[in-house]
Amino acid sequence: xxxxxxxxxxxxxxxxxxxVRWVDCQPETCQRIYFANHTSHLDALVLWASLPKQVRVLTxxxxxxxxxxxxxxxxxxxxxxxxxxxxxxxxxxxxxxVELMLQAIGDKYSLIVFPxxxxxxxxxxxxxxxxxxxxxxxxxxxxxxxVFIDNLNRVLPRGEFLPVPLLSSITIGPPIWLETGExxxxxxxxxxEAVRRLKDx
Amino acid sequence: MGCEPxxxxxxxxxxxxxxxxxxxxxxxVLLGFALAIGQTLKRQPEASIDHAxxxxxxxxxxxxxxxYAILTAGFLLGRGWTVILFGFVSFWALREFITMTPTRxxxxxxxxxxxxxxxxxxxxLVGIGRMFVQPAGPVSGWFADLLGLRxxxxxxxxxxxxxxxxSLFIPARIAxxxxxxxxxxxxxxxxxxxxxxxxxxxxxPALLHLDLQTYKxxxxxxxxxREADSLPSPPLTVAPSASSTGRRPWNEGSREGLLxxxxxxxxxxxxxxxxxxxxxxxxxxAPEINAxxxxxxxxxxxxxxxxxxxxxxxxxxxxxxxxACMATATAVMGFAGCMTLxxxxxxxxxxxxxxxxxxxAGVLDRIDSLCFAAPVFFHLxxxxxxxxxx
Numbered sequence: 001x002x003x004x005x006x007x008x009x010x011x012x013x014x015x016x017x018x019x020v021r022w023v024d025c026q027p028e029t030c031q032r033i034y035f036a037n038h039t040s041h042l043d044a045l046v047l048w049a050s051l052p053k054q055v056r057v058l059t060x061x062x063x064x065x066x067x068x069x070x071x072x073x074x075x076x077x078x079x080x081x082x083x084x085x086x087x088x089x090x091x092x093x094x095x096x097x098v099e100l101m102l103q104a105i106g107d108k109y110s111l112i113v114f115p116x117x118x119x120x121x122x123x124x125x126x127x128x129x130x131x132x133x134x135x136x137x138x139x140x141x142x143x144x145x146x147v148f149i150d151n152l153n154r155v156l157p158r159g160e161f162l163p164v165p166l167l168s169s170i171t172i173g174p175p176i177w178l179e180t181g182e183x184x185x186x187x188x189x190x191x192x193e194a195v196r197r198l199k200d201x
Numbered sequence: 202m203g204c205e206p207x208x209x210x211x212x213x214x215x216x217x218x219x220x221x222x223x224x225x226x227x228x229x230v231l232l233g234f235a236l237a238i239g240q241t242l243k244r245q246p247e248a249s250i251d252h253a254x255x256x257x258x259x260x261x262x263x264x265x266x267x268x269y270a271i272l273t274a275g276f277l278l279g280r281g282w283t284v285i286l287f288g289f290v291s292f293w294a295l296r297e298f299i300t301m302t303p304t305r306x307x308x309x310x311x312x313x314x315x316x317x318x319x320x321x322x323x324x325x326l327v328g329i330g331r332m333f334v335q336p337a338g339p340v341s342g343w344f345a346d347l348l349g350l351r352x353x354x355x356x357x358x359x360x361x362x363x364x365x366x367x368s369l370f371i372p373a374r375i376a377x378x379x380x381x382x383x384x385x386x387x388x389x390x391x392x393x394x395x396x397x398x399x400x401x402x403x404x405x406p407a408l409l410h411l412d413l414q415t416y417k418x419x420x421x422x423x424x425x426x427r428e429a430d431s432l433p434s435p436p437l438t439v440a441p442s443a444s445s446t447g448r449r450p451w452n453e454g455s456r457e458g459l460l461x462x463x464x465x466x467x468x469x470x471x472x473x474x475x476x477x478x479x480x481x482x483x484x485x486x487a488p489e490i491n492a493x494x495x496x497x498x499x500x501x502x503x504x505x506x507x508x509x510x511x512x513x514x515x516x517x518x519x520x521x522x523x524x525a526c527m528a529t530a531t532a533v534m535g536f537a538g539c540m541t542l543x544x545x546x547x548x549x550x551x552x553x554x555x556x557x558x559x560x561x562a563g564v565l566d567r568i569d570s571l572c573f574a575a576p577v578f579f580h581l582x583x584x585x586x587x588x589x590x591x
Contacts, residue, residue: 017296157306164312165292167300 004080009049009056012042016155017167020050023201024174025145027052031110032143032175034059035132037125037195038114039153042163046152047112048081050170060084061112062101084111098134115191125196128188136178136187143175146191148198171198217276220516221458225273228465232266264567265468272464276457280409281328283457287406288324290564294572295320295398297565301549302390307380311371315391319367320399326359327407354589359407363400368392397541397572398565404575408460411579412588415451415518450588451518458516463531463578466510467571470532471539473509474502491543499536506532518586527581531574538573542566 012018036047044061051059065085068078078085084104086097105111113135115128136144151168176194178187217225239259275283299312372388478498486494510528514521542565583589 017300151300154300154304154309157309160309162310162313164299164309164316165296166312167296 002080004076005082008045008077008080012045012049015163015165016042016046016152017165018046018050018152019167019169021169021171021201023171023198025172027055028143029055029058030143031105031107031139031141032059032145033132033135034110034112034145034147034172035115035128035191035195036112036147036149038116039149040156040158042152042156043114043149044083044112045081046168047147047149047170055110058108059110059112060104062086062114064088088117098131098138101131101135102138115188125192128192130184130188132191133178133184133187140178144177144191145175146173146194146198147171148173148195150199171201173198173201215453215455216280217457218453218455221455221461224458224465224513224516225269225276225461229266229269229273232262232269235262236266268567272461276461280406280457283409283460284324284328284406287402288320290568291324291399291402292316292320294402294565294568295394297563298394298398299391301546301551301565302394304387304390305380305382307378308375308387308391310378311374311391314370314374315367315395319363319395323359323363323399323403324406326355326362327403330355330359330407330410356407356583356589359403363395367395371395393545397538397569401572401576402568404579405460405463405571407579408463408582409456411456411583411586413451413454413456413459413518413582414448414586414588415454415520416447416523417451417518417520419449451586454518455516459518459582462510462513462516463574464571465513466506466528466531467535467574469509470502470506470528470535471570473505474498474532474536477501477505487540490540490547494536494540494543503529503532503536518582523585527578530581531578534574534577535570538570541573542569 034047036043044063048056048059048061061081061083063078063083063085065087066089068074068083068085084101086100101111101113113132115132116126117129132144135142148171149168150171151166154164154166155168156163173194176191182190236259239255239262242255243259271286272283275286295316299315304312371391372384375384375388375391474494475498477500478493478495480497481501482493482495482498484496485492486496486499507525507529510531511521511525514524517524517527519527
């Protein structure tokens, strides 16, 4: 792991005062897709930083290329986190985001994804996009792990660049899988519910 | 310069004197014993003891032990470090406070000011106040020189900055952000958080730069000689006016000792109120707010604290009866702090700030009484026992 990533994750942890709870789920180096609600720019960084070191080096956050390639600083941060940048705008047929993700993880890496797409503007979670369903369908061996990120939107809300060091928490729940014959809509609703359920634990 | 003799007198004051070291040592050893007993009891497989209670006892003792160990380390490192230590405690408590109270998007930049401007400035002023009265080393002396601060007591600024300037700034900054929803409520939340967690607590380390005076008779010269053979006790010469009121500079005493006394009294007051409440608590004061605070616990606790505070008079500039009054006032204020924070927590629907976000020790839970007692203890001491007021 490089120095920038270590420094960034330390700063992120200090700023977000983040506490991590693993509920019915243990840190593992097996291949996983962590899917979480999206509330702040810090989400990916803080979630990534709160994984144990051995897991962290094998986990890549998925981020939007149009945002993270805007300037040199963001590019640098994205590369030091080993982020997987995905094009949101021009999606080509045989280079679809899901294909790219599967290609990138091979049989080694795990991913952090935010299935809502953009960051939510309200407190409520948005609908999940279908990427998670296709990931689960094409690689049934991947554990799909729900993560609920709480209070981080108050640390760094949308459109702000100075963080306020409140306390936040991350809850990592038991993995789910795509059931046989489960429809896309049903699965996405179930996945969203799995994240939301962690809020009340 | 008018303040030169004052500086000389203050410089002669020891940071940690014998009584202070005694008290620190005894408290740490006693807590160490309690820790050991708790751990031994925990290993007993017998169900003869209440394990839930024991666990609470162990956690509490461990928290106390860590707290006093850190405080002692701060004392040994120097006054600047002690102030910084309290600054961090304030910062963390404010963090818990604001996390607990809902704010809106429009408050974000105000909160940034509160965390990164007002909190550091308050502690910087408290720290500089110390540097002015007693230039501890070359760096702080140089710093005071650079800013030309030698003639200013920063008490005048740090005692009003948050209640006046921050209180005006906060609503104005929220107004500028353009969100009028629940405006007064949001301003009040931020103001109260800053006032309790930062302003009030900062009075505790501010004790470290008071020019303490005492009505106690001079210590016997024999003890003086034994400690400082080469130093012919110069401070005694700068107290010509002492005779008229019986008040003289408390040169033999340690201000760190006084701060430690204050913190110890606050903690003991909590302990005694709990114990009395358990023993014969019947009339609950406000069941809606805190079901475990009873009149019996409050009165018994305050009385016992007064008694114990009097017994520890020898670390303070107070005479025995004065120490009893100070300790009682501290206990009463500690109770007020505990009730207030209980009410805030009840309103927010959390039991402890520690359980607010899993895995964090609730700093605010530990310091609520300290926050309320500190300004009163400071001002009583400053008014009756310091040269700042004539």
